[in-house]
Amino acid sequence: MSAPSAPPSEAERAAGASVRIGALVPLTRPAWVEAGRHLLAGLELAVREANDAGGIAGRPIELVVRDTAADPRKAEAAVDELARLGVAALAGEYHSVVARAAAARADALGLPFLCSSAVLDALTAQPTQWVARLAPAQSHGWRIYADFLLGAGHSRIAVAAEPSVYWTSGARILRDHLAPRGGTVIELDMRALTPTAVCDALVDHRATALLLLVGHPEPAVSIVRSVRHDRRLAEIMIGAPAGQPEFARWATLLGNDSAAVPFLRYLPERLGPLGARVEKALRERLGEAPSFVAFEGYDTVLVLADVLRSHGGDRARTAESWPHVAVEGTRGRIRFSRPPDTGVWQWVWPPVQVVDRDPAEPDRLRILHTG
Structure with a gap:
């Protein structure tokens, strides 16, 4: 694995720069655009709420969105660009084949990636500490x-x-x-x-x-x-x-x-108080009933915000934190472990x-x- 790319500098942190999260989202055809729109709505809502609550130690979260258009090569290029821009972590992606390409690139660059929605079991060719996933394995x-x-x-x-x-x-x-x-x-x-x-x-x-x-x-x-x-x-x-x-x-x-x-x-039979509140906010944002993909987007930022509050923008420490995550999400308590044949840190299991x-x-x- 190549050396991790540098996170935002100490000077940037001291100056109160935003904490950037790179978002990989399918927004144009031939991607499943409806899924991308719901995923982005969940990501954006959680970022807004996190910033309303003070962000990351007073620094706002900035979501840097890149359209993957269901194209693995576009996803790889987006990961490279987002790494150069100094994002603290990656989030998102819906299409499994695209997420697999993004995960491989994130692993090579030493960039934490919390995959929201892709389910392909072998999300990476070999086990990696850099990638975690919320969606259940296929x-x-x-x-x-x-x-x-x-x-x-x-x-x-x-x-x-x-x-x-x-x-x-x-x-x-x-x-x-x-x-x-x-x-x-x-x-x-x-x-x-x-x-x-x-x-x-x-x-x-x-x-x-x-x-x-x-x-x-x-x-x-x-x-x-x-x-x-x-x-x-x-x-x-x-x-x-x-x-x-x-x-x-x-x-x-x-x-x-x-x-x-x-x-x-991937939703529970009955949403709890957090899930019900988020469901209402997502419905207003989307103008229709939110899909489970929108909840996956929200929970992704919820987890990353919790990790970043503890570790700032340090990429290595973020990746090391996956097994210690314990966050109450919209669909239940989120913890990660390493089930066989997945190679990534996995929420075991979301409701199905x-x-x-x-x-x-x-x-x-x-x-x-x-x-």
């Missing part, structure tokens, strides 16, 4: 989703999948968890199939559930429309473990077809739900399963 959440499928009576499960490390990992987790329990996973390659051909394949394979391991809005929206309007598939369940239906645009694009598509969400949009009221979410 294997944890997707096994809970697999248990939900079995409990709902589904053992022949088709996955409409695009090529990516994230989707391939998800399909493998499902297969490994379901196979010993009598479940079968049938992979449908979306490079070769149209939405109509997906319907034919579901009939041929006698699948009872179809999982969308594809991008949003396309081809996810077109697949849902085709399946919903095929009379042969009236009884099939459509699921989206990656959370495509979480955001309002899903319901806007699909209308009544948006309902009854179970997905993973399987939810869907209520067919009688698509704007309302129903909790179907918790883990």
Whole structure:
């Protein structure tokens, strides 16, 4: 590992300069822009509240935002730039493949990175002290989703999948968890199939559930429309473990077809006082119900502010503090440990739900399963 880049100088600290946190956020296409907007809203709200409470020993937190646009190379360049700008730590990112690139660069530079939302288990190629994560590892959440499928009576499960490390990992987790329990996973390659051909394949394979391991809005929206309007598939369940239906645009694009598509969400069944207050503030800021991604953004700054109050802008001491974090977040008490096969400091575990949009009221979410 190369030598850590220098944090803000003693002179800057003495002069009362702001404490900078670099924020990696997907804000333009082809990124999942809705997720980026919610993530940024949570980050910004927590920064504002931290500064209202006195900042870091009287110094304001400054959020330095860079758009990753779901591009690993842009993320790596942003990490390099933010390191040169003297940020004390990095926060954010939603897309797993992008977060993995950012984490590798942060590790090489000796720059603490608290990843908000990406779930890919192997966030770094080798264990690192510099990276911590709030979102659950993919294997944890997707096994809970697999248990939900079995409990709902589904053992022949088709996955409409695009090529990516994230989707391939998800399909493998499902297969490994379901196979010993009598479940079968049938992979449908979306490079070769149209939405109509997906319907034919579901009939041929006698699948009872179809999982969308594809991008949003396309081809996810077109697949849902085709399946919903095929009379042969009236009884099939459509699921989206990656959370495509979480955001309002899903319901806007699909209308009544948006309902009854179970997905993973990382919120408790009931928010505590802090979570309820933050939920109200986020709703006002966003103009809509906040997703779990907005809470992840808020909790990220909450943790970093707590660490920075103890250690200032010293990057090495920040990284050393991950195992000592004990912060009450919006979704429970946050502590980090090192579960196998992740390589990073991990909150074990955030609350996990399987939810869907209520067919009688698509704007309302129903909790179907918790883990």
